[in-house]
Amino acid sequence: xxxxxxxxxxxxxxxxxxxxxxxxxxxxxxxxxxxxxxxxxxxxxxxxxxxxxxxxxxxxxxxxxxxxxxxxxxxxxxxxxxxxxxxxxxxxxxxxxxxxxxxxxxxxxxxxxxxxxxxxxxxxxxxxxxxxxxxxxxxxxxxxxxxxxxxxxxxxxxxxxxxxxxxxxxxxxxxxxxxxxxxxxxxxxxxxxxxxxxxxxxxxxxxxxxxxxxxxxxxxxxxxxxxxxxxxxxxxxxxxxxxxxxxxxxxxxxxxxxxxxxxxxxxxxxxxxxxxxxxxxxxxxxxxxxxxxxxxxxxxxxxxxxxxxx
Numbered sequence: 001x002x003x004x005x006x007x008x009x010x011x012x013x014x015x016x017x018x019x020x021x022x023x024x025x026x027x028x029x030x031x032x033x034x035x036x037x038x039x040x041x042x043x044x045x046x047x048x049x050x051x052x053x054x055x056x057x058x059x060x061x062x063x064x065x066x067x068x069x070x071x072x073x074x075x076x077x078x079x080x081x082x083x084x085x086x087x088x089x090x091x092x093x094x095x096x097x098x099x100x101x102x103x104x105x106x107x108x109x110x111x112x113x114x115x116x117x118x119x120x121x122x123x124x125x126x127x128x129x130x131x132x133x134x135x136x137x138x139x140x141x142x143x144x145x146x147x148x149x150x151x152x153x154x155x156x157x158x159x160x161x162x163x164x165x166x167x168x169x170x171x172x173x174x175x176x177x178x179x180x181x182x183x184x185x186x187x188x189x190x191x192x193x194x195x196x197x198x199x200x201x202x203x204x205x206x207x208x209x210x211x212x213x214x215x216x217x218x219x220x221x222x223x224x225x226x227x228x229x230x231x232x233x234x235x236x237x238x239x240x241x242x243x244x245x246x247x248x249x250x251x252x253x254x255x256x257x258x259x260x261x262x263x264x265x266x267x268x269x270x271x272x273x274x275x276x277x278x279x280x281x282x283x284x285x286x287x288x289x290x291x292x293x294x295x296x297x298x299x300x301x302x303x304x305x306x307x308x309x310x
Contacts, residue, residue, distance in 0.1 A: 015211055022212030025127040026193070027220045031091045031119060038095050044282070046099040055105075062114070062143045064136050068123025072114035072140060073146070077105060078203070083148065084155040085112045085140055085177075089278055090127055093120035100157050103289055107296065109155070109165060112141055116162070129161050129189050130229070131222040134168040140177050141169075157181040158253065160278050161171070164189075164229050166241075167259070171232030179300045180236070181292065183243040184278050189227035189253035195252065232260050239266035239299035242283030245275035245283070266299045 117124025
């Protein structure tokens with residue numbers, strides 16, 4: 001009897017230990033400090049404070065359906081109906097979005113940058129890698145269209161988790177933008193977790209993932225298997241530009257290639273030769289901007305508007 005008590009006790013302790021560790025790592029992934037992000041972007045001259053301060057802007061708090069507020073900044077230097085929303089990655093905040101915003105402002109767009117749930121100044125307790133974030137993105141889209149009109153030309157750019165978020169938004173909620181740029185998204189969250197487990201945990205995935213998934217569902221309210229851009233990307237009819245760096249070992253470039261293959265209709269693919277995860281722009285900025293130019297000219301705007309983008 002004592003032997004079985006020890007065995008069952010050990011199994012119970014293993015399940016609780018693995019479940020709590022795994023779910024905590026996913027739900028509460030350690031964020032970068034806001035000041036670190038700000039200083040990093042300033043040092044790299046991707047965030048020129050004086051230039052940003054001169055831009056006409058308005059801070060907005062957008063209500064999430066999940067019951068918290070999203071901190072957004074509407075930047076409007078142009079009298080135009082062209083707008084872009086930038087979605088940052090997990091552990092980052094809206095300051096990381098400024099470098100992408102600048103690309104579009106040069107092309108005559110206005111922009112919205114915002115903090116995802118649990119990041120920056122926004123509310124929210126956990127990260128969900130696109131599950132709840134896709135509804136938050138819809139809230140931002142709805143607020144922008146409410147303020148600026150439903151006839152705007154809208155693009156959405158996302159990096160990493162932000163890229164997965166926009167693909168989930170467009171593929172499962174509404175294809176509500178005129179174009180999308182998905183930079184280094186994962187194709188399937190469960191596959192991404194398995195990829196990370198191989199590098200971090202000296203146990204086979206089957207010993208960890210089912211327990212971890214159950215605890216994520218229990219503590220976070222969502223199922224890992226439901227976060228799968230590859231399952232819904234065919235529903236996106238508007239143009240998508242897929243971007244990734246070939247050397248990325250955090251989210252493999254093969255995931256973006258799979259998404260590109262599955263997407264039907266207008267699409268383009270850019271695989272940068274250098275750059276770690278989410279570094280395609282930082283390491284290839286000139287080429288990155290040229291790729292966006294080509295995408296906008298070829299797939300987004302009618303012939304008569306091309307002259308405005310060159």
